[in-house]
Amino acid sequence: MAGLGTHKTVETAPGQMTYLQAIQSGLREEMERDESVIVLGEDVGAKGGVFKVTEGLQKLYGETRVIDTPLAESSIVGVAIGAALNGLRPVAEIQFADFIHPAFNQIVSEAAKMRYRSNGDFNVPMVVRAPFGGGVHGALYHSQSVEAFFAHVPGLKVVVPATPYDAKGLLISAIRDPDPVLFFEHKKAYRLIKGDVPQGENYAVPIGRARIAREGRHMSVFAYGLMLHYCVTAADQMAAEDGYSVEVIDLRTLKPLDRDTILASARKTGKVLVVYEANRTGAVGAEVAAMVAEEAFEDLDGPVMRLGGPDVPAMPFSPPMEDFFLPGPARILAAMRQLAAY
Amino acid sequence: MAGLGTHKTVETAPGQMTYLQAIQSGLREEMERDESVIVLGEDVGAKGGVFKVTEGLQKLYGETRVIDTPLAESSIVGVAIGAALNGLRPVAEIQFADFIHPAFNQIVSEAAKMRYRSNGDFNVPMVVRAPFGGGVHGALYHSQSVEAFFAHVPGLKVVVPATPYDAKGLLISAIRDPDPVLFFEHKKAYRLIKGDVPQGENYAVPIGRARIAREGRHMSVFAYGLMLHYCVTAADQMAAEDGYSVEVIDLRTLKPLDRDTILASARKTGKVLVVYEANRTGAVGAEVAAMVAEEAFEDLDGPVMRLGGPDVPAMPFSPPMEDFFLPGPARILAAMRQLAAY
Amino acid sequence: MAKAGLRVAGTEPGPRPEDKVLVEMYSAMLLARMVDERCWLLNRGGQAPFVISCQGQEGAQVGSVFAMDRERDWFVPYYRDLAVVLALGMTPEDIFRSTMGRTGDPNSGGRQMPSHFGSRKLRIVSQGSSVATQCLHAAGTALASKSRGEPVDTICYVGEGGTSQGDFHEALNFASVHRLPLVMVVENNSYAISVPQDLQMAVRDVAIRAEGYGIPGVVVDGQDVLAVYRATKEAADRARRGDGPTLLEAKTHRFTSHSSDDDQRAYRPEGEIEREAHEDALPRFRDELLDAGVLDADTAERIKAKILAEINTATEAAESAPYPKPEEALLNIYGDDPPSPDDLRGDPRGLPSPGDS
Amino acid sequence: MAKAGLRVAGTEPGPRPEDKVLVEMYSAMLLARMVDERCWLLNRGGQAPFVISCQGQEGAQVGSVFAMDRERDWFVPYYRDLAVVLALGMTPEDIFRSTMGRTGDPNSGGRQMPSHFGSRKLRIVSQGSSVATQCLHAAGTALASKSRGEPVDTICYVGEGGTSQGDFHEALNFASVHRLPLVMVVENNSYAISVPQDLQMAVRDVAIRAEGYGIPGVVVDGQDVLAVYRATKEAADRARRGDGPTLLEAKTHRFTSHSSDDDQRAYRPEGEIEREAHEDALPRFRDELLDAGVLDADTAERIKAKILAEINTATEAAESAPYPKPEEALLNIYGDDPPSPDDLRGDPRGLPSPGDS
Numbered sequence A, B: 001m002a003g004l005g006t007h008k009t010v011e012t013a014p015g016q017m018t019y020l021q022a023i024q025s026g027l028r029e030e031m032e033r034d035e036s037v038i039v040l041g042e043d044v045g046a047k048g049g050v051f052k053v054t055e056g057l058q059k060l061y062g063e064t065r066v067i068d069t070p071l072a073e074s075s076i077v078g079v080a081i082g083a084a085l086n087g088l089r090p091v092a093e094i095q096f097a098d099f100i101h102p103a104f105n106q107i108v109s110e111a112a113k114m115r116y117r118s119n120g121d122f123n124v125p126m127v128v129r130a131p132f133g134g135g136v137h138g139a140l141y142h143s144q145s146v147e148a149f150f151a152h153v154p155g156l157k158v159v160v161p162a163t164p165y166d167a168k169g170l171l172i173s174a175i176r177d178p179d180p181v182l183f184f185e186h187k188k189a190y191r192l193i194k195g196d197v198p199q200g201e202n203y204a205v206p207i208g209r210a211r212i213a214r215e216g217r218h219m220s221v222f223a224y225g226l227m228l229h230y231c232v233t234a235a236d237q238m239a240a241e242d243g244y245s246v247e248v249i250d251l252r253t254l255k256p257l258d259r260d261t262i263l264a265s266a267r268k269t270g271k272v273l274v275v276y277e278a279n280r281t282g283a284v285g286a287e288v289a290a291m292v293a294e295e296a297f298e299d300l301d302g303p304v305m306r307l308g309g310p311d312v313p314a315m316p317f318s319p320p321m322e323d324f325f326l327p328g329p330a331r332i333l334a335a336m337r338q339l340a341a342y
Numbered sequence C, D: 001m002a003k004a005g006l007r008v009a010g011t012e013p014g015p016r017p018e019d020k021v022l023v024e025m026y027s028a029m030l031l032a033r034m035v036d037e038r039c040w041l042l043n044r045g046g047q048a049p050f051v052i053s054c055q056g057q058e059g060a061q062v063g064s065v066f067a068m069d070r071e072r073d074w075f076v077p078y079y080r081d082l083a084v085v086l087a088l089g090m091t092p093e094d095i096f097r098s099t100m101g102r103t104g105d106p107n108s109g110g111r112q113m114p115s116h117f118g119s120r121k122l123r124i125v126s127q128g129s130s131v132a133t134q135c136l137h138a139a140g141t142a143l144a145s146k147s148r149g150e151p152v153d154t155i156c157y158v159g160e161g162g163t164s165q166g167d168f169h170e171a172l173n174f175a176s177v178h179r180l181p182l183v184m185v186v187e188n189n190s191y192a193i194s195v196p197q198d199l200q201m202a203v204r205d206v207a208i209r210a211e212g213y214g215i216p217g218v219v220v221d222g223q224d225v226l227a228v229y230r231a232t233k234e235a236a237d238r239a240r241r242g243d244g245p246t247l248l249e250a251k252t253h254r255f256t257s258h259s260s261d262d263d264q265r266a267y268r269p270e271g272e273i274e275r276e277a278h279e280d281a282l283p284r285f286r287d288e289l290l291d292a293g294v295l296d297a298d299t300a301e302r303i304k305a306k307i308l309a310e311i312n313t314a315t316e317a318a319e320s321a322p323y324p325k326p327e328e329a330l331l332n333i334y335g336d337d338p339p340s341p342d343d344l345r346g347d348p349r350g351l352p353s354p355g356d357s
């Protein structure tokens, strides 16, 4: 998979980091700051992870804190849960989000319900990191967007950063969070997306707050991950070519959703488009649309539109079919224009 | 759990069956008709299942066709997939829907994607049956509604019958279906719900079609499973007390949703309420609401309302908390009145 | 370092608790039996919708838990382990409150079904219902103890049916690769609800799987309390020394149906229940102590009377305890700024709460 | 009936294929090696974004597949098993079309990454990427064959890393309880991407786990083609007789990095790669056949030349094959009335399709 797992050195301007570097620095700083933070997963040690996110950590913190696990996701998460119950703050890596499913029972039945079922006696301060998303020729099992499965589960938090700044700040918040957080990193963003990150500064971005990525007046577009960038591109073009002002909201946290920010923007513009890469039906975008249709109905002056990945099992390998699956700026622009014309 | 797993003999009028009896008769008839149909799961043989759904089948069809499996859901589904690839039509039982998660990877990564990934060369004619839903003092792990996880997955079909007639007819369709079907049976309905089922007649109810359970003019209410019955009760009361005409639609199939029936009813009444027992956020009800808000927007004259289970990890054991969780007729009626008053 | 492979334990001599402790162990077993019997009464009386029993397995449970450091070690029991949690300090009243879903249930505040044990104070990891998931949590608590260099073990309990789950395998594999201080106890009562052992596995002794993980496997007569004590002590000491996990299989019996929802007469072979009833660890241990002069008939009687009185008081206290309030269902979902009821209700505009279904 | 427990196989004499077949086996190994090498060329040339290799493991693959009934049995390979599928009848052109995501890829029509094999015609069960899930499918195909009383085996392949998954355990347990006609082959190349065997399991021979399921476990030198053939034949015959599954571990080597996305020099110990290179089943088998007079140098040369010519033609044909059309992404989701593109598009109102990202 071109760029998938291969380590290219990337140029970044001073003060800038790639999305990948930002995650690395957040992880390193938290391990430095708090020795109860450990990292475990497949190939995270000697190899530094297939995407090199954990590169160098084992040298720095040893094999007790950076553990190459056996090839078994249920054990990665299940052991992390037990370790979290006994004083550690595990950051578990699932090599690809597509392979989180063997751990589904441990995440959904155990981690998510531990605090509730023990009436607050136990909690699970654990982060599960996983690269998700397509556009890297990863085919059916290295391209999936699985966030909707977890955003339905009370007791979990689900975070998807789009920018390097948020990637670092949200990871730091996730590690300090007293409850299980699923942290999905867009694998195409790792080296593609660069941005300002205050050097040598340890900062936290709060979980549960969306961000206005681009102010606008006539339409609200909600997105996250790689799609957020495509939406901004399309919005700029819409402004330039149609003189139409689109507000783009980076959801950042999918569980819990930032209801106030979402509804405020929807009420302000009256037109809503939700863009995502996951299979269209039953995704998080459906919840955003339903929330708007229920609570901002009075202010809507157009149908609540969704542009998602098609309802096919997953993103195919062959380039034409992969492109067919993945929404891109032109297609997003077309959707914006269609809604604007309403 | 009162009634959970305990076998009460139930009175039914001639021509009537309980929901449970209807499932039993559909299963038996298909096993009789097609010897490639097998049943496998925990306690399905000698004991006849904890709810007695498979009672007597092992005596009739032997241990080769009715298999008591080891206690491992991933193997129940994974073995069923392999058997389906090699000419059998397995009906796998998951003892409680809450325990389907260890098999999540086999269902979502394997069964759902087999036809697609092999470009149509292989398919998986398998049914996974599981009792779901609350109200039987089953507490956190014997009350869950998990349908949303699977309704998001292309390649799967998800069926939830509400009536004995549909339970039998839809199970027969599911067993004959060339693709994997998740068949969720409401455990509180097993002995509570009775209805007409043509004696000794083998009939199929098509997957993918909703049913108008109660005609109405002023509001559309979408539901499935046990909630369907509560909605009809509330709708009757609404008619009697408020002279207000509510249409109640039994969705019956959650994947694929019956878009035509849903949109037709929404356009007709202009007011939509979706009622379900699953955790409110990110459930199938969100998809129904989003679909309506996107495709029937012009005809709406009120917000698209949802009444779901609260976003707490699962249904508690203690009766007051269990009642708090489960929507009931009075609460549904209140929601209808609130929407009607809009 | 420990030798991998299967051994049958119990016959050889070994450490034996002092007399005082032996009597404590007997009392713990009797207490568990009598509390369990009371739960069935509550069930028949309609005050408890569900009961799942420890009866028949008290010997394996008490013998193993007394071999651990009850002040420091971590305990990961499953729903059968009433005798384990009582031996660790849960009270009959705790159990009855939980059985009737009343306030003050220390396990779950009335949220979980009975016998889903948990207590941070007692280092008993909270259990859900999903069989065998706890095996991985136990590897995790052991990993944390080891990473801090503490001389603390974790002991985990699972049924022989639970050994079929992938999580059981993954737990033993992870624990053995990292030589974790873990004692994995399989309470083999030869049934998983109705499924007999020969449909659960193709081996007679599941402990033989230890060899596949390069760790010691031990089979012990679970009805022989002291044999279980010795075998567990040996495994616990080995773990504390840093020599890694042990798979310990205790052969035991399930005297009751799987639960109050099951009727085992439907699937148990003719005469088996009666045969097994003769292998009850409770009278067997009592007679051992009487023969050894560690216990005399009067003391035995006094112990029983004292327990009965305690159980009666506890039952009344629990019966008169209130149910949790409906809205308590909204608490303890997240730790930080708990979401307001309004966020959590099925409907955000504050419909009347249910209670009518 | 078969004895459970571990055995080291290969040294003892046993059935040996006739000369003609031996040459076929050698050709199959050479074909796999040369097709694999060509895939790497395509990768470097930018025509193939991803390659994952069989190099080093051809002996274990060809030795085992030739011991099966290639006309009747079921085959459940994983992504390393290029030599298995070529031996079963896939062609170099099939492989190259799949490697470049072109139409006519028989495995997935260009949907899956290369080396995700599948063919109903050849009874090769379609593979996804999720490691070890196939072990359960193999138990399922074996169950179906047995339930119809057919004399048909299933052979399943998995890496030693895959043995850590719960599904591996559940598959062996299910297959042993039901005495299914299954041969479970572990290709142990001692690495799972970068993770060495000692971090994957605490045992030297994973085949030792067989005893924990009451089935035979066999360790064989995977670089010794005929030893693999004999060990597999014995297991296959046993399965066909109704005596149940066998766990067969073939010790082998991974000559390349895990895949084209990996660089094993980062984690392999000094000199290990070079040492392993001397244990190549391909020249070893060729020399055996030369010594035995089964093969002569000229024939060997002719075979090689013939394969090279075939590979060149196949490469050209595949390179000139078109990509699938974008809309083909919408086909083969369900069998009955395939949903219309309109239902399936990201947006139901038929926006322009993407292709711009």
Ligand SMILES: Cc1ncc(C[n+]2csc(CCOP(=O)(O)OP(=O)(O)O)c2C)c(N)n1
Binding pocket: B042, B071, B073, B095, B099, B102, C080, C129, C130, C131, C158, C159, C160, C161, C162, C163, C187, C189, C191, C192, C193, C254, C258
């Ligand atoms: C994952 C999962 N599957 C199924 C069940 C239903 N169930 C509860 S207990 C049980 C049998 C357990 O048998 P065993 O492990 O031998 O323990 P025992 O009850 O005999 O002590 C089953 C099947 C469950 N709780 N969890």
Ligand SMILES: Cc1ncc(C[n+]2csc(CCOP(=O)(O)OP(=O)(O)O)c2C)c(N)n1
Binding pocket: A042, A071, A073, A095, A099, A102, D080, D129, D130, D131, D158, D159, D160, D161, D162, D163, D187, D189, D191, D192, D193, D254, D258
């Ligand atoms: C469930 C799952 N987890 C992780 C991965 C990523 N992955 C692909 S191959 C591999 C290593 C497999 O090692 P092994 O089983 O020994 O087979 P080998 O590649 O050595 O032949 C990993 C971790 C995956 N494909 N599936």
Ligand SMILES: [Mg+2]
Binding pocket: C159, C160, C161, C187, C188, C189, C190, C191, C192, C193
């Ligand atoms: Mg048991």
Ligand SMILES: [Mg+2]
Binding pocket: D159, D160, D161, D187, D188, D189, D190, D191, D192, D193
């Ligand atoms: Mg390997």
